[in-house]
Amino acid sequence: MRLIGIALAATAVALASPASAQVAARWITLGTQGGPIPLKSRSQPANVLLTGDGAFVVDAGDGVVEQLAKAEVSLQEVKAVLLSHLHFDHTAGLFGILSLRWQTNIASPLAVYGPPGTRTLVDGILAAMAPAVRAGYAYPGEFKAPFEPGVTVVEIRDGASFDLGSTHVTAAKNTHYTFTPGSADDRAFESLAFRFDGPGRSIAYTGDTGPSQAVERLARGADLLVTEMIDFDRTVAEIHRVSPNMPVAAMTGITIHLRDHHLTPKQVGELARVAGVKSVVVTHLSAPAITEARASEYLREIGAAYPGPAVIANDLETF
């Protein structure tokens, strides 16, 4: 289902049909909003990487299970979930993945990769599931197997690398979190970008980030850069409009966060140019009301720094 009809189909098809399409991984943008305020036009941040080895969910915003169904990817196919960071617009759908797996009798293993904090997140979800697991389908004589959700948590940090079948994954710490250097929180938490090197194709995913040399290095030469983007001025104006009475301290904090922890179109172009990627897909759009004209404006700003092909993604597009 196309939620906003930005007319960039020709470019999107070109990206979606590389010469190696028969073997190369496909990337589906399940939700292209930059959260966390729910929108009717775009779903919360989520993606799925499809390879010959299965489906790998990359960030899992609210409704990811429904978006997977719309993309015709079954929960049975999902072998792993990768979380870039802990903000709930990227994790709120994990409860649905874990709980509906159990309720639909999916016993195959699921790996959840994510930054520090992911184990507590998953443990809390499993604890929340306990009463319903015990109640089961609730008919006399029901056989209740021990609760084995089949979930393995792997907490990862900057520099982590691991394989998802024939796809090699590398993680790098980006700049979405900028705690006071050396503070307890700075030591405890990380926000990550990922790179997927599979047969025939390399895809770099920024996660949420501000400008970051680590992300530039991670994305170097990738066939596809999947990047976040913010329309800073319009997003700040929208927050003022929606929350006119927000305390000044809170508004200041959000403004700092939006300014330092996200990429403007110009910064997206600079990242793509410096990294030398072959194509760009823009998702996690922190911007109100993205019309066709507005999307063209963003692409012009990106194009001023980066000469390669770039598209503004919609929900449920394949690249």
Add this chain to the structure above:
Amino acid sequence: MRLIGIALAATAVALASPASAQVAARWITLGTQGGPIPLKSRSQPANVLLTGDGAFVVDAGDGVVEQLAKAEVSLQEVKAVLLSHLHFDHTAGLFGILSLRWQTNIASPLAVYGPPGTRTLVDGILAAMAPAVRAGYAYPGEFKAPFEPGVTVVEIRDGASFDLGSTHVTAAKNTHYTFTPGSADDRAFESLAFRFDGPGRSIAYTGDTGPSQAVERLARGADLLVTEMIDFDRTVAEIHRVSPNMPVAAMTGITIHLRDHHLTPKQVGELARVAGVKSVVVTHLSAPAITEARASEYLREIGAAYPGPAVIANDLETF
């Protein structure tokens, strides 16, 4: 957004515009699927009751936050969530409600009403949220208030009654759970139906249930009965098709569950007739591929027992 175009609009509009529309509560079917296997055509079970006092979510399947946004109901307006029972197709979206409330700075109180097990469910979700709450927006000097999610849990059982503003709510134990009578699980768990008596309008909601005299009594004379429904034969056939290798014991158990814990169209009609309700909306559709012809068939079967107006709901319809 209309996901399936069943052409019953005239009837739906008639239900949606009673003489007392200016003051009467409105019921929006956010997700009309009978879960738990995700579909592309219908969202997981969820509803919202809108009154002059706010928005009250009734069951909260995966993606409920997104569906609320599509219905133009903000999280800020949601004053309570009512859970009919613990199956995850009815609860998987609760993580999204609680976590995105926090991340979007909604500090107003939220009450979560549900059967025994609801407190453990909510406690697990709050525990899962802890690392992200601690990390916050992650900029130097961020002020982090103590974690006060503003959530009150009220566990309710058969016969519970309480007020949501000017709307009086009554709960009754239905037959969706049929544990061995007197067993520990039977004492521990309940599945509930709800009745909402507000100014100018009474709405009964079956939750998931098989035939139940308690639900018949609860719904007596209601202006609107919102009821679940199963197409038993086609649902069983679909499970055989999708899971041909399911162990016999599991298949037998699911068949018992589907047979005893849900209402066929005929049983929906009988419930509506015995209860003497003034109109019927059918949701939580456990049935594959609901075409217009199929919907008409269900309505004929309901109509054989119940002479009043009835509609098969789609996602995001208002009644």
